[in-house]
Amino acid sequence: MPEAHIARTGPRILVFSTNPISDPGIDLVGSAHMRYQPGVVTIPVPCSSGIRPSWLLHAIEAGFDGVFIAADGGDCAFVPDCTTRTAKIVDTAQKLLTEHGHDPQRIKMAAICSVCAEPFVNHMEKFSAALEALEV
DSSP: OOOOOOOOOOOEEEEEEETTTTHHHHHHHHHHTTTOOEEEEEEEOOGGGGGOHHHHHHHHHHHHEEEEEEOOOOOOSSSSHHHHHHHHHHHHHHHHHHHHHHHOOOOOOOOOOTTOOOHHHHHHHHHHHHHTTTTT
């Protein structure tokens, strides 16, 4: 049986979203009948400060064109300095990407709240365009 061919419809983006805050905002995109690129895949995590930089490198090397961290911002229930910790993770991951010959712009982070459907869609559109400009 021949293998099915799936047309590429834009960059593949892995999104780490936080269960209590950003994940409901991303879910709201569907409830509001909004759309974003079909190549976006989300993985919920309890807190963005628990993401390992090596996971982001692995995602790029496994075929994702970009990784987006939808952080809690100042609303994290686990640690008061979540945004600062997550920013350090992103910085470390970007250095890892550079060391492995990948463009560090393939990783982005933004705070996405529980009602931030439209901002999330906007972030995905801008990130997709930026990734396409990198000649994905």
